[in-house]
Amino acid sequence: MFKLNAERSDVTWDQALRAARPAVANALEKVLEGRDLDAADGLQLATVTSADLLALVKVADELRRRVVGDRITYVVNRNLNFTNVCIVGCAFCGFSRGPNSPDAYFHSPDKLVAKSVEAVEQGATEVCIQGGLPKDLNGYYYVDLLRAIKARLPQLHVHAFSPMEIDYGVEKTGMPLGEYLLMLREAGLNSIPGTAAEILDDDVRGLLSPNKLKVGRWIEIIRAAHGLGIPTTSTMMYGHIEQPEHWVRHMLLLREIQRETRGFTEFVPLGFVHYQTRLFQRGGARAGHSEHEDLIVHALARVLLNGYIPNIQVSWVKLGFSASLACMEAGANDFGGTLMEESISKAAGANFGEYVSPSEFRALIRRIGRIPAERTTTYQIRNVFEHPTVDEQLPERAIPIDMPILNTPEHHAAEPAIGY
Ligand code: SF4
Numbered sequence: 536m537f538k539l540n541a542e543r544s545d546v547t548w549d550q551a552l553r554a555a556r557p558a559v560a561n562a563l564e565k566v567l568e569g570r571d572l573d574a575a576d577g578l579q580l581a582t583v584t585s586a587d588l589l590a591l592v593k594v595a596d597e598l599r600r601r602v603v604g605d606r607i608t609y610v611v612n613r614n615l616n617f618t619n620v621c622i623v624g625c626a627f628c629g630f631s632r633g634p635n636s637p638d639a640y641f642h643s644p645d646k647l648v649a650k651s652v653e654a655v656e657q658g659a660t661e662v663c664i665q666g667g668l669p670k671d672l673n674g675y676y677y678v679d680l681l682r683a684i685k686a687r688l689p690q691l692h693v694h695a696f697s698p699m700e701i702d703y704g705v706e707k708t709g710m711p712l713g714e715y716l717l718m719l720r721e722a723g724l725n726s727i728p729g730t731a732a733e734i735l736d737d738d739v740r741g742l743l744s745p746n747k748l749k750v751g752r753w754i755e756i757i758r759a760a761h762g763l764g765i766p767t768t769s770t771m772m773y774g775h776i777e778q779p780e781h782w783v784r785h786m787l788l789l790r791e792i793q794r795e796t797r798g799f800t801e802f803v804p805l806g807f808v809h810y811q812t813r814l815f816q817r818g819g820a821r822a823g824h825s826e827h828e829d830l831i832v833h834a835l836a837r838v839l840l841n842g843y844i845p846n847i848q849v850s851w852v853k854l855g856f857s858a859s860l861a862c863m864e865a866g867a868n869d870f871g872g873t874l875m876e877e878s879i880s881k882a883a884g885a886n887f888g889e890y891v892s893p894s895e896f897r898a899l900i901r902r903i904g905r906i907p908a909e910r911t912t913t914y915q916i917r918n919v920f921e922h923p924t925v926d927e928q929l930p931e932r933a934i935p936i937d938m939p940i941l942n943t944p945e946h947h948a949a950e951p952a953i954g955y
Pocket of ligand 1: 621622623624625628629630631666667668699744
């Protein structure tokens, strides 16, 4: 268990509040009274240490309890990455390949339908689909894929295509954004990953991924989707070149969008995994997210988004189990998705990656005294596991932070399962 948490788990939120500096305590009292925090409050909280950090964590945990109770939710899903070929060249991405790379791949709709069928047979309620952006992509590939999956599995929730991919589809087809989204929705798109957000600041984006869509376009696509009744998630990548003020501005921007649209289902902080990335190798970034940052970012999200986005998700693949559980005690309430891809591979005799089953998730959740519940993508509860079942066992191995399954498109690297 996370050291910071284990040492201080017996302190109550009001005790912690009394030990904090006045400026920090005032901001936390404000949010406890149901008032929105502003940028100055956010910056105050984004840079806390020691007793102030403990107060932030404890108050975030208390807000989580008041808003969503003691359940920790998860979704049973499968990630489908249809291609790793990409022309965008983000400096933080360890996933993309050139078209002639020996390990480049591009899956047909038929293959992805077959994988979706396998997923449903193993209990999945969602497939999460994203991929690279190949130069010669047919702009109608996304819609063909949706139609193929829905023709076979009409009930399956398809959570797919980041704003970057939507933008690419619009560019390739020449269709107006609204019409393109409508076409996807009619073909069966149920929700969109709010990835490709990284940090919503064009100066930071210029250093991370100059070829990626700008902040204004990301917002335009998200607003258009919400306007058409297509919900999205929201994400933020931290632990690279950004500073605490960027976290605050990013979260407040999401809050403003949510105030208007109510279309975000959740917020997912994504710790930057620096291994095998140009961004880190050329000396332009920190060595990934720290435990201190993990706690602050998740707790900060709970307090800044209070009243707007009720679900704060941990990306357990990036954080590992110990830090994920610590963040669950610092404001987070959702474990994201299961690694269906790995379970099927293992069932087929493969010996790679890590497999974490829903029952292992539930065992982890019980370690911190909370109640596991399986949900749908849009947070309808499917099953609450009030009492332990005989199959609940902790995973045998910890998740190493650089395990092979991280080799997935970073622009979706959040959310359920492998991330995105
Ligand atoms: S993060 Fe996504 S868009 Fe950027 S290079 Fe990787 S696959 Fe391409």
